[in-house]
Amino acid sequence: MNRENASTALNYRRYKDGDIEWKRYEDKIFQAGWSHKCPTYVHKTPPCQGSCPSGHDIRGWLAIARGMDKPPVDGMPWQEYAFRRMVEANPFPAAMGRVCPAPCEDGCNRNEVDDFVGINSVEQYVGDWAIENNMSFPRPSKETGHKVAVIGGGPAGLAAAFFLRRDGHAVTVFESLPELGGMMRYGIPGYRTPRAMLDAEIGRILDMGVEARCGVRIGVDISIDQIDKDFDAVFWAIGAQKGRGLPVDGWDGTPNCLTGVDFLRAFNEGRLKYVTQRIVVVGGGDTSIDVASVARRLGHISTTREKDRPESVVLGHTAHDVAGTAARQGVKSVLTSLFPIEQMTAAEHERQDALREGVEIKGGVMPLEVLKDANGRARALRMCACTMDGMRPIPTEGTEFEIECDLVVSAIGQTGDMTGLDSLDNGRGFIEADRLFRVKGREAKHFAGGDIIRPHLLTTAIGHGSIAAESISKALQGIDDLPKRPRVDVHHFNLLDELRGRGLDPEKFEGPARGTSEADFAVHNYEDRSFAEIIPHGDLFLGHFPYKERNRRPEIHIEGDQVLGNFQERIKSLTEEAAQDEGKRCMSCGMCFECDNCVIFCPQDAVKRTKKSERAVGRYVYTDYIRCIGCHICADVCPTGYIDMGLGE
Ligand SMILES: Cc1cc2nc3c(=O)[nH]c(=O)nc-3n(C[C@H](O)[C@H](O)[C@H](O)COP(=O)(O)OP(=O)(O)OC[C@H]3O[C@@H](n4cnc5c(N)ncnc54)[C@H](O)[C@@H]3O)c2cc1C
Ligand code: SF4
Ligand code: SF4
Incomplete structure (x- = not known):
């Protein structure tokens, strides 16, 4: 399925109409409506964060965007607060928001309701705002001398x-x-x-x-x-x-066979201004899409001058003369991939853009040989259909064909x-x-x-x-035996840091102590399992969330007949309102988002809101254990899966 055209209706419900049976009775100890279990507030890592390789606190900055988590400093704009949170994990939000293929969105639990949260677009909005508003990083307060x-x-x-x-x-x-x-x-x-x-x-x-x-x-x-x-x-x-060449006969030593990284470096250094009339790019990942799409933009000019051939410029570190570009014409750009088109590793929207811009993509094919002309230059790439055995292509006999070309680019990996x-x-x-x-x-x-x-x-x-x-x-610091990394290795939310940031530090522990729910040295009712557990969608009460369409970024779609010489950016930032609204779509998996369900539904009035002066993200309610009868209703109606009936086990 095309991710960008994802669901326009609700996808999933934990309970269907009439579905009132517990699946696992051992989870729900009923004893005439009471149990010995009481609620604890358990913080876990959301799957978006678990899927982000830089471990962004996505739920955290989306809570800031929607206004639940307010800046701790008076007068600080929410965007600055979100920016400061983002750079705790990654100092490039504007770049990420543009080109990260967003594995976080694939992992987002909201996919089970309607459509993922537009995490990447909020990241871009905040990153762009930070640039427009000249955000800077403080210098360190102390030098270590190292x-x-x-x-x-x-x-x-x-x-x-x-x-x-x-x-x-x-x-x-x-x-x-x-x-x-x-x-x-x-x-x-x-x-x-x-x-x-x-x-x-x-x-x-x-x-x-x-x-x-x-x-x-x-x-x-x-x-x-x-x-x-x-x-x-x-x-x-x-x-x-170093780009890898194609492992086929005819590649080595053939002048008009180049690697994608060399091609793109020459283009990005401003030296390569046009290519040849027909180019074949072998790959399937980001690099191959960039080569094929750049070639469509550069176009070709008719020339036989040796020094103007793309390979002379790419490998010779010379530069094309700008004057020639006025006469440029279109390029036939063919991209081939071992995997079928929908399994190519390049980000899907990049693939869609390339197709729209006139790149021809052939999936499920493998190169066999570079065919050369009398001058020893590549004149065609011989290929055949293939199937994949893991990462190994298996040629399909009798399917051989040739793609005529005057430039072959290999974008099959680097070392x-x-x-x-x-x-x-x-x-x-x-x-x-x-x-x-x-x-x-x-x-x-x-x-x-x-x-x-x-x-x-x-x-x-x-x-x-x-x-x-x-x-x-x-x-x-001289720590030789470095501690092991946690199982969920991300920039975890830490309630103590949150409390400290708001001047709500717990009191100093004077110990020993046992069985207190009163003393102020501890954060009561709270457990942090974020370093070990990612919260799955099945632990949320998804019925709480109505269908809400994703706020999409405006995109500029460049059609094939407009691509020549067009180097304008294709995605635009969300508006502030759209970024905030997208923040509201986040279901805050594994973290209280102050919906009051538990307070409203508790039949015993045992769940209370924390005093306003003591509130922080993750500390909004508490349970009065004298009144709690362990009926588990609060845990069932908690949309975010923040409550576990664990205390007393
Ligand atoms: C064409 C292309 C498109 C891509 N598109 C995407 C994308 O859309 N999204 C995405 O997430 N990722 C994309 N990637 C992958 C991404 O760019 C890389 O994973 C990332 O840049 C790796 O970062 P790095 O710092 O390890 O290496 P690099 O970005 O390669 O940086 C390494 C730096 O080290 C320098 N260097 C090398 N040797 C030496 C030396 N001996 N002395 C001094 N300096 C040295 C190099 O000049 C270079 O500047 C793309 C990659 C390519 C090639
Ligand atoms: S889009 Fe941002 S948050 Fe998502 S995986 Fe990429 S860097 Fe992480
Ligand atoms: S709903 Fe929010 S917290 Fe949950 S996975 Fe998606 S972005 Fe993350």
Whole structure:
């Protein structure tokens, strides 16, 4: 199903009409309407957050958007409060909101009601607002005196630099290219990650006092040993810069056969201004879509001059003459994928846009051979239909065909460029790291994350950078035996932090104490299982939520006949009202959202609202255990699954 055309009706109900039987009686101990179990307020991680590789507190910032969680500082706009919450996990909300394929939305429990919450679009709205309103990051209040080198200025390196600098370390980012941003700048085209947006999000990290040394390649300009000597810790975030060629006859040494990353770098550096008349791109992921779509935008001009051929520009680091572009004409751009079209790894809306823009996509086909002309140049790609056995294509005999072309681009994956870094190479062009992102064999001082350990998404690289920064800070404090990561490894909501942020800290524990529901040193009735459990939709009372259509971002749809020379951005931000309304669609899985159901439905008047002066997110109601008879009605009517009949077990 096309995710963008998802449900326009209610999808699921926990109880159908007439369905009044308990499925598991052992969960519901009835004894003439009472039980020995009383409610506890149990905080769990929502699946959106569990599916976000950078571990965003999505439910938290959606609660801010809808106005339930009010800024703790008078006069702070809600957008700023949401922005501050977002960057606890990920300092690139405007970039994420544009190009993250949003696995969080696939995991969202609201899919079981009608349609996912537009998490990604709220992220973009807040990220854009932060740029328009010049949000900055504070410099650390204390310097630790430790020096950390970050090698690679892509999302992993910049995220690590942000978190390390927040911890008070002196951070130097070494970047081999002239500008920071990694694949956000040199891979993804500017109509998807606008450069002004990137400059703003990167600029505020540098403004914290992070030093950037661009145009310096570690392993070539500076040795690993030198870095080792000059810094207390090193984070390797060098990404996967080397594209893989096609493993077929005729590829090696053929001039007009290029890799996607080389092609896109030449385009993003402004050197490649046009391509050839017919291009075939082999892949199926984001890179292949970007190549095929960029080619449609660039167009071709009739030329036989050697220096103007795309390969001369892409590999020779020369540049096309702008004058020629006035005469550009359309390009036939064919994208092929081993997997059927609907299983391609590229984000679905990118695929839809590419099709609309006139890219021809052939799914379930595999390349067999590059066919060459008398001059040794590729003239066609021979292919056949295939089926997949896991990741292995099985050719279907008798289905061979040729696609005529004058440029073949391989976008089938990348590895790291380990020039001068042989001692870190695991033999497959990557660096081996453990769950704490320590480099195997160099655990004390060297850490690695992002595409160089496992190519995936921007948000994944950023998540690595954030966890690695934690590991590095601990190692710099002299903690040799780093603690294990929790099972649900995200930026957890913490009620104590929430209370502290509002000046509601519990009193100091003077101990010993036992069985009190009065003393102020404890947060009563509350249990945190967010580090171990993700709340499934079956634990929510979905009947509470009526159908509510998703607020969609306005999109600019570029048709095939308008794409030539068109480099405008295609998605627009939500309005403030739409972002707030989308916040209201969030069901707050695993966290009280102050609906009052439990207060209203309790037959014993045992559930009470917390005094206004003591309220915080996650502390809105409490149970008077003297009055509670354990009837479990509050747990049943709680829409968010926040209540467990656990106390007394
Ligand atoms: C074309 C393309 C499109 C993509 N589209 C998307 C998308 O839509 N959504 C998404 O989520 N992800 C997308 N990705 C994936 C995403 O860009 C990567 O997962 C992410 O950029 C990885 O971050 P990184 O910091 O590990 O590496 P990179 O972004 O590659 O950054 C590494 C940096 O290290 C520098 N470097 C390398 N070696 C050295 C050295 N020896 N010394 C100094 N500096 C060095 C490089 O120049 C580079 O700037 C795309 C990738 C590509 C290639
Ligand atoms: S970074 Fe991606 S996965 Fe995480 S919240 Fe944003 S859109 Fe969702
Ligand atoms: S409804 Fe809200 S909290 Fe629940 S999974 Fe979706 S976005 Fe997350």
